[in-house]
Amino acid sequence: MSIRLGIIGAGSIGEVHAKAALEAGQKVACVADVDLDKAKLLAAEYEGCQATAEVKELLADESIDAVVVCVPNRWHKDLAIESLRAGKDVLLEKPMGLNVAECAEINAVAAETKRLLQIGLVYRLSSVGQAAKSVVESGDLGTIYHAKAHLFRRRGVPGLGGWFTTKDVSGGGPLIDLGVHVIDISTWLMGTPTPKRVSGKVYSHFGKQMKDYVYEEMWAGPPKLDGICDVEDSAHAMIHFEGGGSLDLQVSWAINMPTPNMESAETIALFGDRGGLSFKLQGNHVDVASQRYGRNVDTRILLTETDQFTEQARAFAACVESRQTPITPGEHGQYVQAIIDAIYESSATDREIQLNK
Numbered sequence: 001m002s003i004r005l006g007i008i009g010a011g012s013i014g015e016v017h018a019k020a021a022l023e024a025g026q027k028v029a030c031v032a033d034v035d036l037d038k039a040k041l042l043a044a045e046y047e048g049c050q051a052t053a054e055v056k057e058l059l060a061d062e063s064i065d066a067v068v069v070c071v072p073n074r075w076h077k078d079l080a081i082e083s084l085r086a087g088k089d090v091l092l093e094k095p096m097g098l099n100v101a102e103c104a105e106i107n108a109v110a111a112e113t114k115r116l117l118q119i120g121l122v123y124r125l126s127s128v129g130q131a132a133k134s135v136v137e138s139g140d141l142g143t144i145y146h147a148k149a150h151l152f153r154r155r156g157v158p159g160l161g162g163w164f165t166t167k168d169v170s171g172g173g174p175l176i177d178l179g180v181h182v183i184d185i186s187t188w189l190m191g192t193p194t195p196k197r198v199s200g201k202v203y204s205h206f207g208k209q210m211k212d213y214v215y216e217e218m219w220a221g222p223p224k225l226d227g228i229c230d231v232e233d234s235a236h237a238m239i240h241f242e243g244g245g246s247l248d249l250q251v252s253w254a255i256n257m258p259t260p261n262m263e264s265a266e267t268i269a270l271f272g273d274r275g276g277l278s279f280k281l282q283g284n285h286v287d288v289a290s291q292r293y294g295r296n297v298d299t300r301i302l303l304t305e306t307d308q309f310t311e312q313a314r315a316f317a318a319c320v321e322s323r324q325t326p327i328t329p330g331e332h333g334q335y336v337q338a339i340i341d342a343i344y345e346s347s348a349t350d351r352e353i354q355l356n357k
């Protein structure tokens with residue numbers, strides 16, 4: 001379907017969404033950004049696309065069917081709600097909100113306005129995510145009892161000193177930034193089990209020594225060494241589910257991990273009583289371990305890579321047209337956020353957190 005789309009936030013991911021929408025055959029009709037120059041710069045890439053510094057102006061345009069909200073996390077709730085109330089269907093970037101209360105508020109407005117709400121948990125739509133789901137659904141893994149969701153960056157704090165590292169604006173560090181993706185994909189593959197109890201620990205060392213920080217990547221702009229860094233740089237947790245399953249979660253933006261260990265720095269793995277699988281979020285294959293013909297067998301499913309953002313744009317437009325529930329609805333954004341909130345609480349209080357009592 002060719003929808004007319006508005007982009008709210010012309011930053012790094014706004015650009016990716018606009019490109020994906022075009023690729024998916026949609027019309028990028030307007031870009032809004034508080035920084036008008038950025039809005040203009042992005043809009044100039046798309047024929048007939050308007051630019052504005054006023055989100056209200058974009059939302060007042062009745063020819064626009066839907067919007068992508070891709071601004072810093074602190075404004076997710078307000079702009080998603082404003083867009084839903086303006087009658088737009090919304091693709092909201094991750095994390096859904098700063099905490100579970102914000103997610104619940106957004107979900108309530110989506111239900112009240114009967115607008116579509118899809119959360120940017122984009123890895124479900126990657127070729128590895130889709131292939132892993134097919135393996136799980138084939139039953140070849142049997143009952144999945146444990147999963148591993150690891151995503152370590154050794155020195156990859158985004159925009160050190162900027163909004164990503166300012167808790168007020170981001171809600172946290174790698175746990176809310178990367179953790180959202182890996183918690184979502186692993187629990188989705190496990191069948192979205194109900195979390196029961198969570199034990200977590202987050203560490204904040206690198207922000208305290210930011211003037212000495214030697215970095216390998218700085219993808220969200222140059223470091224501001226006089227800026228704020230009051231978020232964690234790594235998070236480690238064990239999540240226990242109803243029914244007995246568990247998830248080992250480890251994420252970092254910065255950690256002193258020797259290079260040889262970085263080989264397995266990005267791993268989603270599922271362990272079932274009949275088989276197991278593993279893949280990298282950015283990879284092009286899924287490895288499956290099973291016992292067959294009296295042997296332990298490894299199978300590698302090699303995939304033609306697709307662009308998950310284009311797949312996400314297609315899936316969103318299809319739901320806008322059909323009014324079907326998106327693959328990543330608001331309830332899943334809230335589910336993931338509840339786990340994240342519990343990890344932060346567990347770390348802050350030094351105890352295990354019981355959920356869904």
Ligand SMILES: NC(=O)c1ccc[n+]([C@@H]2O[C@H](COP(=O)([O-])OP(=O)(O)OC[C@H]3O[C@@H](n4cnc5c(N)ncnc54)[C@H](O)[C@@H]3O)[C@@H](O)[C@H]2O)c1
Binds near residue numbers: 009038070094122177
């Ligand atoms: N799905 C993914 O893998 C992925 C990757 C990167 C970022 N993100 C998410 O996308 C969001 C944006 O990240 P980014 O890297 O593009 O940030 P960014 O800083 O590059 O861009 C954010 C843009 O939003 C604009 N903005 C800020 N407040 C605004 C407001 N109130 N109204 C309109 N515009 C406003 C800023 O001027 C800026 O241009 C974040 O929530 C981030 O977590 C998701």
